[in-house]
Structure formats: C-alpha cells, structure tokens
Amino acid sequence: MELVVFLLLLLQMFGSADSRCFCQVTGDLDDCTCDVETIDSFNNDQLFPKLQTLLESDYFRFYKVNLNKPCPFWTANSHCGLRDCAVMPCSPNEVPEGIRSPSHNKYSAEANEQLDDCEQAKHLGAVDVSLSEETREALLNWSKHDDEAERFCVVDDEESPDSQYVDLLLNPERYTGYKGPEAWQIWNSIYEENCFKPYTVKRPLYPNPFQSGSGGEAKTFYSWLEGQCVEKRAFYRLISGLHSSINIHLSARYLLDDSWFQKKWGHNVSEFRQRFDSELTAGEGPKRLRNLYFVYLIELRALAKALPVFQQPSFQLYTGRPEEDRKHKELLLDILELARSFPLHFDETSLFAGDEKEAAKLKEDVRLAFLNISRIMDCVGCFKCRLWGKLQTQGLGTSLKILFSERQIEALPTSSEQRPSFQLSRQEIVSLLNAFGRISTSVRELKNFRSLLAEER
Ligand SMILES: *[C@@H]1O[C@H](CO)[C@@H](O)[C@H](O)[C@H]1NC(C)=O
Ligand SMILES: *[C@@H]1O[C@H](CO)[C@@H](O)[C@H](O)[C@H]1NC(C)=O
Numbered sequence: 498m499e500l501v502v503f504l505l506l507l508l509q510m511f512g513s514a515d516s517r518c519f520c521q522v523t524g525d526l527d528d529c530t531c532d533v534e535t536i537d538s539f540n541n542d543q544l545f546p547k548l549q550t551l552l553e554s555d556y557f558r559f560y561k562v563n564l565n566k567p568c569p570f571w572t573a574n575s576h577c578g579l580r581d582c583a584v585m586p587c588s589p590n591e592v593p594e595g596i597r598s599p600s601h602n603k604y605s606a607e608a609n610e611q612l613d614d615c616e617q618a619k620h621l622g623a624v625d626v627s628l629s630e631e632t633r634e635a636l637l638n639w640s641k642h643d644d645e646a647e648r649f650c651v652v653d654d655e656e657s658p659d660s661q662y663v664d665l666l667l668n669p670e671r672y673t674g675y676k677g678p679e680a681w682q683i684w685n686s687i688y689e690e691n692c693f694k695p696y697t698v699k700r701p702l703y704p705n706p707f708q709s710g711s712g713g714e715a716k717t718f719y720s721w722l723e724g725q726c727v728e729k730r731a732f733y734r735l736i737s738g739l740h741s742s743i744n745i746h747l748s749a750r751y752l753l754d755d756s757w758f759q760k761k762w763g764h765n766v767s768e769f770r771q772r773f774d775s776e777l778t779a780g781e782g783p784k785r786l787r788n789l790y791f792v793y794l795i796e797l798r799a800l801a802k803a804l805p806v807f808q809q810p811s812f813q814l815y816t817g818r819p820e821e822d823r824k825h826k827e828l829l830l831d832i833l834e835l836a837r838s839f840p841l842h843f844d845e846t847s848l849f850a851g852d853e854k855e856a857a858k859l860k861e862d863v864r865l866a867f868l869n870i871s872r873i874m875d876c877v878g879c880f881k882c883r884l885w886g887k888l889q890t891q892g893l894g895t896s897l898k899i900l901f902s903e904r905q906i907e908a909l910p911t912s913s914e915q916r917p918s919f920q921l922s923r924q925e926i927v928s929l930l931n932a933f934g935r936i937s938t939s940v941r942e943l944k945n946f947r948s949l950l951a952e953e954r
C-alpha cells in the first residue's frame with residue numbers, strides 16, 4: 498500500500514504526462530520554466546557522461562585539502578574514536594590484518610570477527626592518501642606552474658603544511674557507517690544555527706529523534722520559509738539539496754555485502770525510501786528531491802557563466818603534459834558550452850536585486866553563513882565524509898562566487914598582459930567541477946532508483 502502511494506507520488510513528480518514546472522514549487526524563485534524531464538534527459542544523456550570522463554583526468558582527480566583542522570565550534574567526542582584513528586593511524590594490533598593491508602583481500606575469519614561496527618566505521622571512513630612518488634613530484638610541478646602563471650590566487654589553507662593532496666578516485670563518496678548523534682549534530686547545527694532560522698520555528702524531522710513529529714510543525718516551518726526573502730529561502734534550499742545529494746550517494750553506494758571474500762557496494766532501495774519516500778517522511782522526501790534539482794540548476798548556471806574564464810587563451814588545465822592538457826581543456830569547454838546551451842536556466846538576477854544597500858547586506862549575510870558552514874565541515878568526525886563535505890561546500894561556494902561576479906567576468910581582459918579581473922584557484926576549479934559532478938551523479942542515480950522501485954512492484 499505504502500509503496501503504491503509512493504510510486505504514485507513519484508509518477509506525479511516525474512511522470513512525463515505531467516510536465517508542470519518543477520521549479521514552481523515555492524513561488525518567487527521559480528523564474529525558470531523547467532521541468533524534471535528536461536533536466537533529467539539533459540543531464541543523463543548529454544552532460545553526465547562527458548563530465549565523468551573529465552573528472553577522471555589527473556587535473557581533476559587530485560584535490561588539495563586540509564583534513565586536520567580542529568573543529569572550531571565544539572569538542573567533538575566521538576565514542577568511536579573515528580577521528581583519532583584517521584589522524585593518527587591506529588596501532589597495528591588494533592586493526593585486523595586484512596584491513597591493514599588493502600592489497601590483502603582475503604581476511605581471515607578470525608580477523609573478521611573482531612570487526613565490530615566501530616572498527617568498520619573507522620575503516621570505511623578513512624581517507625586513502627596514498628599517491629605514487631611520480632604523482633607527488635608532478636603535483637609539485639603543477640603548483641609551481643599555478644603560482645608562476647598568477648592565474649590562481651593562493652588560498653591560505655593550501656599553503657598549510659597540513660594540507661595534502663587526495664586522490665578523489667581512490668576515495669569515492671559512499672556509505673561509511675558514519676551516522677548517529679555525531680553526524681546528526683553536524684546537520685542540525687547547519688540547519689538550526691546557519692540557515693537564518695529562529696529557534697522557535699521547528700524544522701519538520703521525520704523520524705523526529707526527540708518527539709513524535711506533528712503535522713503542525715511542518716506547517717509552521719513552511720509558512721516561515723515562505724515569509725523569508727528569496728535569498729534566504731534559496732540558501733535553505735541549497736543546503737537541503739546538498740544534503741539530499743549526499744544521502745542519495747550513501748544509498749546508491751551502500752555496503753551491501755561485507756564478507757571475508759568480498760565487499761559489495763550497491764543500491765539499497767530501503768535506505769533510499771527511508772530518506773525520500775513521501776509516506777515515510779511525511780511528505781518531506783519529495784521536497785528534498787526538488788531541492789536537489791534546485792542545486793543542480795544553480796551550479797549549472799554558474800558553470801555556464803564561468804565559460805569566459807576558461808576560454809582565456811592563457812588558461813590551462815596544467816599537468817605538464819601539453820597534449821593531454823589541451824585535450825582536457827577542450828573537453829571542459831565543451832561541457833561548459835553544453836551547460837550554456839541548457840534552455841531553461843535559473844534566473845539569478847532576482848537574487849540580491851532589491852534596495853542596493855539592503856541587497857549588499859544580504860549578500861554579506863549569505864556569504865558569512867556559507868563561510869561558517871564550510872568551517873563546520875571541520876567538525877565532521879568521519880574523514881571521508883569531511884573530505885566530500887569540504888569539497889562540496891567549496892564547490893557550491895565557488896558557484897555562488899561566480900554567480901555574483903558577473904560584471905568582473907564580463908570585464909575580463911582580452912590580452913594576457915592585463916591582470917584578470919576575476920580568477921579562480923586550482924582548488925576552486927577542482928571543487929567546482931567535482932561538486933557539480935556529485936549533483937549530476939545524484940540526478941543520474943535517481944533514475945536508477947526509479948527503475949529499482951518499479952521492479953519492486
Ligand atoms: C618537473 O619539472 C621538471 C622541470 O620542468 C622536469 O624536469 C621534471 O621531469 C618534472 N617532473 C615531473 C614528475 O613531471
Ligand atoms: C557558526 O556556526 C556555529 C555552529 O553551528 C554557530 O554556533 C555560530 O553561531 C555560527 N556563527 C555565525 C557567525 O553564524
């Protein structure tokens with residue numbers, strides 16, 4: 498019964514018969530005339546495959562990040578010792594042999610028994626920072642190039658000795674076993690303390706860990722949200738969309754089988770339903786999915802707008818292999834042109850468009866809140882989650898930076914002698930494209946879940 502209702506809702510939401518404007522869910526912001534089908538086919542058939550190829554290139558797979566910053570807001574006390582374990586490797590006898598040496602894929606049955614949940618979470622959440630000697634050397638050369646080319650502003654964090662390169666392909670975003678109160682605290686502080694929401698307005702939570710949720714809560718919340726200005730509403734939807742994307746990844750790369758002879762990752766439909774089924778979430782799920790499409794449109798818009806930055810002849814995706822670098826730049830431009838060709842763009846000119854002084858203040862508020870959220874990422878106990886959290890907030894932040902720098906981008910000089918009026922660092926470029934890659938993958942995964950749900954029927 499439940500399933501039928503859910504499928505009906507899905508059909509209502511995604512069915513091709515119903516091509517109502519998907520974005521028209523919350524009023525003002527919905528100046529775009531887009532529907533889900535257009536986004537789906539644009540993403541799944543055209544953009545996603547190209548983006549996937551690009552993100553596998555060396556330029557985009559190595560992301561420099563500082564995973565060792567202390568949490569600035571609270572002392573994290575993880576029962577599991579997740580954090581300690583990944584900063585300072587566990588002493589060898591703490592970790593079963595099979596896990597210590599990843600090349601060793603036959604775990605002894607005995608070792609496997611020691612693998613309680615906590616150990617499992619440590620292992621799954623750890624970041625693999627191994628790079629070949631050759632790569633390490635090449636990366637040194639790249640950053641020299643970046644500095645000399647003056648194309649990239651140096652972000653403090655990149656210079657910190659604690660920052661290190663991480664190979665994103667070795668560390669896919671997937672289920673890590675990181676959940677429970679600590680993970681909950683992260684999202685809670687983002688929503689409660691950084692989304693302009695007064696404490697008196699309660700967020701609808703299903704299932705609510707503290708009390709049984711009442712319909713009234715949701716009503717109060719959404720009428721509060723409706724009363725907010727476009728910018729703050731957009732901010733909330735971006736965060737919610739990001740949250741959805743992360744949850745889709747965890748459900749799509751769930752650790753299904755963890756036996757001694759294999760680890761199998763794949764779709765867990767029941768996990769997906771728990772997070773997005775309209776019935777199981779009292780109607781919240783479909784809203785969360787809509788917000789995913791909202792982030793998609795915002796980031797897509799930013800990519801389209803950034804095209805001139807990457808078109809500059811002096812811009813290179815430098816890895817020191819000219820032939821490959823040229824090929825990848827072509828592919829990147831191809832992707833950005835494709836983004837630009839998307840007909841139903843979100844119109845960001847309605848943002849920060851009010852009274853000039855008020856708009857500037859609002860923009861600053863949004864910027865600060867966003868900055869704060871990126872600092873909260875340092876409180877994420879699971880290192881793999883922290884890695885992807887930082888990358889995705891930085892990517893989204895870079896998108897916003899682009900969207901609100903339209904004039905500077907238009908004013909880019911045509912000759913390379915002049916100092917460019919707008920620049921992106923390598924770290925920003927890598928995070929921008931990889932963050933969008935996550936959202937694009939989530940949109941693609943929704944299609945997979947839809948067919949899995951149809952099979953279940
Ligand atoms: C780094 O650059 C130097 C000089 O340009 C070159 O000789 C060396 O082969 C480069 N190393 C790598 C690993 O690309
Ligand atoms: C930043 O986030 C923390 C943790 O949620 C919160 O306590 C603090 O008030 C926020 N600061 C600002 C300036 O928003």
Ligand SMILES: *[C@@H]1O[C@H](CO)[C@@H](O)[C@H](O)[C@H]1NC(C)=O
Pocket residue numbers: 751752753754765766767768769771
């Ligand atoms: C799928 O996720 C649920 C939790 O939502 C879990 O109880 C179940 O064991 C998972 N299924 C598999 C095959 O791992």
